[in-house]
Amino acid sequence: MSAIADLRPLAQRREQRAWYWYDWANSAFVTSVQTVLFAPYLISVAEDADPIRLFGGAVAPGALPSFVVTASTILSALLLPLVGAIADRTTHKRRLLAGFAWAGAAAGALLFFAVDGNWQVGAVSMVIANICLGASGTVNDAFLPLIADEADRDRVSSRGWAFGYLGGGLLLAITLAVVLLHDTFGLTEEMAVRLSMLAAAVWWAAFTVVPLLGLQDHPPVHLVPSGSTDGDTSSGFGGLVRASFGQLWATLKDLRNYPMALTFLLAYLFFNDGIQTVIYAASTYGEKQLGFGTSVLIGTILLVQFVAFFGALLFGRLAARVGAKRVILGGLVVWMLIVTVALFLPEKALVPFLAMGVAIGIVLGGTQALARSYFSLLIPRGREGEFFSFYHAMDRGTSWFGTLTFGLVYQITDSYRPAIFALIAFFVIGGALLLRVDTARGMREAGNS
Template sequence: MFKTLKNKFSTVEWSWIMQDWANSVYSLMITTAIFPIFYKAMTDAAGIADADSTAYLGYANSIGTIFVGVLAPFLGTSADYRGVRKPLFTVGTLIGIFAVLAMIFVPTGNWNLLLVLYVLSAIGFGIANIFYDSSLLDATTDERLDLVSSAGYGFGYIGSVIPFLIFMVIQLSGIFSATTTVNIGFIITAVWWFVFTIPYWKNVHQTHYLERTEGIVKTTLDSLKVSLSELKKYPHIYLFLIGYFFYIDGVGTIIRMATSVGTDLGLSANQLIIMLLVVQIVAFPCSIIYGTLAKRFGNRTMLFFGIGTYIVICLMALGIRTFNDFLVLAVLVGTAQGGIQALSRSYFGQIIPKEKTNQFFGFYNIFGKFSSVLGTTILAIVSQQTGNSLNGVFAIIVQFIIGAFFLYKSKPKETN
């Protein structure tokens, strides 16, 4: 079976896939697992109220995401020029890796510095992914784009679970102090990310490019202006993008803030680790199941089902009292998380004019880069104002409702 799987992809394709395996460790270990736990422990020691510390983390996520989102169209355009993509990818990757390593040296109680490093790591991760995504066409052929892209997505789940399990074993063993254990987690993340990026650096080269020209910023702005003019001709596309922004922003918010909210509820580090592992384990097969069901019931139907699942999650958040309650929500998040992300991309590909794929996917990526800006801000504000982060989770239900509305309005005439 392993040999068959190995032969299914070329060396370059495997190298591209392994980069998803490499960088997904950041998403799980830093964005949703050990960093929020460590951060909350540090703010607790500093006497910061739970709702306030959760709000500060929400603001930090928003700052990092906005920064990358603003840069996305310029960086994405620059990636089309010869000799630009890999150096900028490397810069983003190294910023992320070294920011994670620097967290080890943050003095006890200096949660402000820890949060600054977190923002830097998120910016590095986001920038690197812009160039990683755009290099897919360099790694494979047009006919194999869906296969290779899906494989990267799937192996990303596995690539994040393995180091997470290693960390979990260390955590549960109790061999090291809490601080040392967290520092080991930071080291595992940085080393895993760097080592499994080496195949990408070695084997994925830019084969599609434009020759460099002067005035990249002006060229980008002119291109965006033309694209916006084109977008007006397709109301079902811009209506979908509006809906996508709202509901995928809600999805991203829950991914980023779940651990912090769990800490506010009094869950232990071990319980949070178990909860996050459950999400990852459930998400991998469910993303595949979503794709299978989409063939029978249609993409739109399954997207509505995923949005409905998140609405239920927001409603149930108000009644969370125990670890078991949180575990139920973790399972629900896992069932919808991968599927709603994968089907959003494929549905968008179905409704855009095929001769304008690159142009319109540029808009899709911009909206995606801004995900979890609005939601984290809403969650932060409501948490601070009410003193309860669960109220903040409930508040983002409005995003899923708005997202569903615009998804409904975006139905093109030719779609069944």
């Protein structure tokens, strides 16, 4: 009797290729709208409105985007664990992914209608879009352990991040061309920005079709007892939500049984906050401290995006040789060097500034991609959604530590140089905690090979 070929690796590769496209889809919205266009546009809309009052207090237009992002961050941190529990208990994960993505894209598209002082539309739309972005990211990351074996996850995660940076950089280049050359296209600058934000939302929605069609439904496994005997579909969506609350509570009580996963989450809290703050502060540092104009900053943003594509692939290959943990630690050392160099970078020194941008691009995509795949080794089968929801909640719920540190040091010293150098503490603490993570023990605790 002839042996039957194992077609599972072939099916996994097909799902992996489809999965990459969700990073491509949502990264364009993150890069073009969240990072570049939203804050200045909402400020300009709010400046045309009557005095803004929230919860009985006056709000300056310039502070409004920060409050919007903070509100969406807090709500995301509260809601994502429930989203993760629902993802673990449903067979229809790809539809859940697409549903959150399309809801977020629809909310993002409403930014087009934030005009004539109507800042409320922009604020509410962005809060909803950010929450849906986090929810879809939780479900998307939960697919990684389902479509890739332990030994293959660094490669798969790195390619997903690389795809994301390539897609985000491509749309950002088009967006900046439209905005900067708006007269050439017969557009006002305001209309160019509005159309660019709409295009990013359409991009997000359109490319989500690829993972929806290419991924497969994966039934729940190893469910945590929650007092519900019907699991997924027999009692409808209401029963699913009730059972998910039960699973979430059971998992929270059970977290102490996964000390290595918890230690990694704590390490991630610090080093990821450092990374996010460097990215947040880079344009301010380049303009206010080093004296570069808008064109140089825009060019540097694009440089970082496209270098990050190759950086993610490079880190994936290095991880295959020496292991993800070592490569992440090496990346954190490079981040320490970056903020140290920034402390002494001369004003108007273009070549060193661009070289620093290249260094950021190399470690940016690679560090984040490997953090995702490494964490997947430390989480138990069947609870991917919940654990990745904690991962995203840790990212969103604590992402203000770094910016607070940056702001306080600037307030004390009146210089951005010590402010950006102070972020080295986040990489040192994050690296020290990561050194305490025993990979083999963590995988045994989670029941992984």
